[in-house]
Every structure is written in structure tokens, then in C-alpha cells.
Amino acid sequence: MTPSPEERPEETDMELITRWKAGDSRAATRLVGRHSQALARFAASVGEREGIEELVQDTFVRAFASLDSFRGESTLRTWLFTIERRLMLDRRRAERRSRETVPVEESDHVSEYGALDSLIAEEAQERVRLSLEALSPTQREVFTLRVQQGLSYKEIAEVVGSTEGAARVHYHNAIRTVKEFLRDE
Amino acid sequence: MNNCTDTNIQEILPDLLHRTLSADARERVEAHLATCEECREEVEALRTVMSAATFAPTIDVDGVVRRIPPYQKITPMVELPARPRLVSWLVAAGLAITVAGVGSLLVTRENGTQAPAAVVITGPAGQNPTQPAPISSKTPEPATLPNTGVETIQPHAHALALAADVDGLSDGNLVQLMNEMNRFDALPATEPDPVISVDSGYNIEQDLR
Numbered sequence: 001m002t003p004s005p006e007e008r009p010e011e012t013d014m015e016l017i018t019r020w021k022a023g024d025s026r027a028a029t030r031l032v033g034r035h036s037q038a039l040a041r042f043a044a045s046v047g048e049r050e051g052i053e054e055l056v057q058d059t060f061v062r063a064f065a066s067l068d069s070f071r072g073e074s075t076l077r078t079w080l081f082t083i084e085r086r087l088m089l090d091r092r093r094a095e096r097r098s099r100e101t102v103p104v105e106e107s108d109h110v111s112e113y114g115a116l117d118s119l120i121a122e123e124a125q126e127r128v129r130l131s132l133e134a135l136s137p138t139q140r141e142v143f144t145l146r147v148q149q150g151l152s153y154k155e156i157a158e159v160v161g162s163t164e165g166a167a168r169v170h171y172h173n174a175i176r177t178v179k180e181f182l183r184d185e
Numbered sequence: 186m187n188n189c190t191d192t193n194i195q196e197i198l199p200d201l202l203h204r205t206l207s208a209d210a211r212e213r214v215e216a217h218l219a220t221c222e223e224c225r226e227e228v229e230a231l232r233t234v235m236s237a238a239t240f241a242p243t244i245d246v247d248g249v250v251r252r253i254p255p256y257q258k259i260t261p262m263v264e265l266p267a268r269p270r271l272v273s274w275l276v277a278a279g280l281a282i283t284v285a286g287v288g289s290l291l292v293t294r295e296n297g298t299q300a301p302a303a304v305v306i307t308g309p310a311g312q313n314p315t316q317p318a319p320i321s322s323k324t325p326e327p328a329t330l331p332n333t334g335v336e337t338i339q340p341h342a343h344a345l346a347l348a349a350d351v352d353g354l355s356d357g358n359l360v361q362l363m364n365e366m367n368r369f370d371a372l373p374a375t376e377p378d379p380v381i382s383v384d385s386g387y388n389i390e391q392d393l394r
Contacts, residue, residue, distance in 0.1 A: 021256045028253055033246045040241035053242050057249045064253045128237035147234050150203035153196070168196060175195070179230045 013076035017067055032060055035077050038149060039084050045144040046137075048088060055091070059084040078155040081145065085159055131181035135174050142167050143174035189223040198224065202231055 011019075011030070019027035039056045048055060063070075063083050070079055132140055141160055145151045146167075151159070156167040189195065194217045200206045201214050218225050354362065 021258070023256070025250065028250050029246060032244075032249045032253075036244035036246060036249060037241065040244050044241040053244055056244050057252055060249050061252050061254070064256075067256070068258065124233055125237040128234050131234075143234075147199050147202075147231055150199065150205060171196070172192070175227060175230070178234065179227060182230050182233060183226075 014072050017070070017076070020064075021067070028064065031076070035080055036060070038077060039080055042081060042144060042149060043084060043088065045132075045148060046088070046141055048091075051091075055084065055087060058087055062087070074155060074158055077149075078151060078158055081149070081151075081159045085141075127182055128178075131178040134177050134181055138162075139170045139174040139177070142170040143178070146171050189221050191217060191221070191224075194221075194224060195227060198228055199231055201228070202235060 013031065013034070016027040016031050020031070036056050039059055040052050043052045043055055059080055063080055070076065132143070135143060138160065142156055145156045145159060146153070153164045153167045153171070156162075156171075157164045160167070162170075194214055197206060197210065197214065201211065206214065218228065
């Protein structure tokens with residue numbers, strides 16, 4: 001008995017993409033279901049305050065509109081993180097422009113931490129929040145992608161537009177800060 | 186606490202918690218952890234961070250999928266066949282001839298429709314021939330040169346200004362031509378000022394005589 005599309009185990013992202021291109025909308029549902037929460041967590045982790053659901057929607061809309069340019073050289077999730085991060089940067093840029101403050105450079109970072117103020121309740125979580133607040137925006141992005149999302153340094157470098165070596169350095173500095181913070185608490 | 190310098194191990198500790206290490210790498214890391222207190226502390230810190238679930242809204246998957254446009258394959262642009270070289274030259278020549286013809290026609294028509302100024306060059310007694318003559322919007326009349334010995338100026342004389350060769354013009358025509366040129370608005374602003382001032386009392390007709 002052939003399993004239904006929803007029951008197919010462990011279909012790869014590329015297989016689902018191929019199915020979607022062939023007109024199977026259920027493949028899109030599976031892809032979105034597979035990656036949407038990770039995108040939402042990443043946005044929240046790096047300090048996105050509002051409109052996370054809309055941000056995730058926009059990420060998928062943009063990704064599906066340009067799937068032909070995705071060649072599978074990185075994982076789909078890494079590619080989605082890259083798109084999402086770009087959208088977050090655009091948001092920040094638009095917000096700052098509307099406030100007529102200092103223009104955002106390409107190297108600017110996504111987050112102004114503080115979004116987790118009301119998001120993490122327990123004591124251990126509060127300590128983690130404080131330790132992440134102590135990181136620079138780039139360290140926080142790298143650390144979140146490495147620890148919470150499990151991306152490799154190469155993938156992180158792709159997402160944040162940096163080098164693999166720089167990603168390693170940011171991670172080392174970040175874990176050292178987090179350890180000191182958790183030790184002192 | 187020792188200060189572990191094995192950065193290779195430290196770099197892959199998150200992979201240990203994500204269970205993405207190969208069997209060999211996992212054994213190597215676990216062996217290291219058995220003897221390294223600092224790395225054990227780091228693993229605990231990582232566990233704490235990973236367990237501190239960050240709040241994120243639940244995404245409406247169906248809502249997202251509804252917004253995704255249907256797939257449209259991007260087709261490469263079709264290249265137009267190369268046009269034969271001879272045809273290109275013929276087209277270019279045709280365009281050049283057309284432009285030249287239309288340009289000549291426009292210049293000719295402009296000269297034919299522009300009303301020539303009715304210039305009256307008066308005699309030398311107490312009259313200033315350098316004063317601009319009134320421009321008539323009516324049908325131009327021939328200019329008169331009473332008692333000057335200068336022949337009557339033809340209404341089309343100003344058109345001679347476009348002619349490259351002015352050797353055949355009489356003195357009277359040259360005088361009129363110069364007066365008309367003084368009134369041309371289209372002369373460039375960088376035109377040098379006339380050497381002879383209007384107020385200087387110099388009368389070119391006297392000189393010509």
C-alpha cells in the first residue's frame with residue numbers, strides 16, 4: 001500500500017520542492033510546516049518584537065517565488081534563514097528611516113535586544129536572557145544559529161554574510177560570555 | 186578548573202547536543218569530557234541555553250501556504266536571430282537619408298515662412314541707420330534707400346545670411362545683412378560685442394560711400 005503524501009516519511013526538502021513545482025500544493029504545506037517554527041524562533045531569539053508571523057509569511061512567499069534560484073548548495077533552512085534575516089534588516093532599515101535617525105549600514109545587525117523581556121519567565125531562562133543580552137548583535141545571531149538551530153559555521157557564515165572563521169570567533173566569544181554570566185548568577 | 190585549549194572539541198560541542206556528530210567524533214568528544222571540567226561546564230551552559238525556550242508565536246501554516254503564489258517557471262529570454270549585416274547597413278543608410286531629407290525640408294520651410302524684416306535704411310543726414318528697424322508682422326515690403334545710392338533691398342535679402350558665399354552681394358545688401366544680423370535673437374550670447382559702438386556716431390554708410 002502506497003502511503004499518502006502526508007505520510008511519506010522523511011521526504012527531503014528537495015523532493016518536496018520538486019513536487020511543489022509539479023503542482024502539488026501539499027508539498028508546500030509540508031515545507032512550511034517543517035521550517036516555520038524554526039524561523040519564528042530565530043526571529044524571536046535575535047530580538048524581533050512584533051510581526052513575527054508576518055515576517056515568516058513574507059520569508060516563505062519570497063522563498064517560494066524564487067525557488068528556481070535555490071540550487072541546494074546549502075540546506076533549505078539555511079537559505080530561509082538568510083532570506084528572513086534580510087527581511088529583518090529591511091524592516092530595521094525602514095523603521096530607522098521613518099524615525100529619521102542614523103542610516104543603517106549593510107553591516108548593521110538585526111536586533112536591539114529586549115524582545116525577550118516578557119518571553120522567558122523562569123529563573124534559568126531569565127539567566128539565559130541576561131547572558132544573551134550581554135552579547136553583541138552579531139555574537140547573538142551566531143550563537144543562536146549555532147546553539148539553538150544547530151547550524152554549522154559554514155551555514156552561519158552564509159546566513160550572516162560573513163566568513164566561517166569569523167563565525168567561529170564570534171561563537172567562541174559568545175560562549176565565553178554566556179558561561180561567565182551563568183557562572184556568576 | 187583547567188583552561189582547556191582544545192578549540193576543536195569546543196567548537197563541536199553544540200553538535201554533540203544536536204546529535205549530529207559522527208560516531209567517531211562523538212566518542213572523541215565524550216572521552217575529552219571525561220577529563221575536562223571546563224568543557225563539561227560548557228556543555229551544561231549549552232544545555233541551559235537550549236532548554237530556555239524562546240517564546241515564538243505559532244505560525245499558521247495553512248495561512249502561509251495560501252499566500253504563496255503558484256509556481257511559475259522562469260523561462261530564459263529567447264535570443265532574436267542575428268540580422269544580416271547588409272540589411273543593417275541598408276537600414277542605417279535609409280535612416281540617414283530620411284533624417285537628412287526631413288532636416289533640409291524643415292530648414293527650407295522655415296526660411297520660406299519667416300517674415301523678413303522690413304528694413305529702412307535712411308539717408309545720412311541726421312538719421313541713425315544703426316537703429317533697429319521695426320519688425321512688421323504684415324507682408325513685408327521692400328526696403329527703401331532714398332538718396333543713398335544704395336540699391337533697393339530685396340525682401341528675401343535676409344535669407345542670404347544663410348548663404349556661405351557673400352561675395353556676390355552688393356554693398357547695400359551687405360549693409361542690410363549686417364543690420365539684420367544685429368537683430369537676430371538666436372545669435373549666441375558669446376557673440377563678441379561689435380567693435381563699433383552704436384553711440385559712437387560712426388556711420389558705416391559713410392564709410393561705404
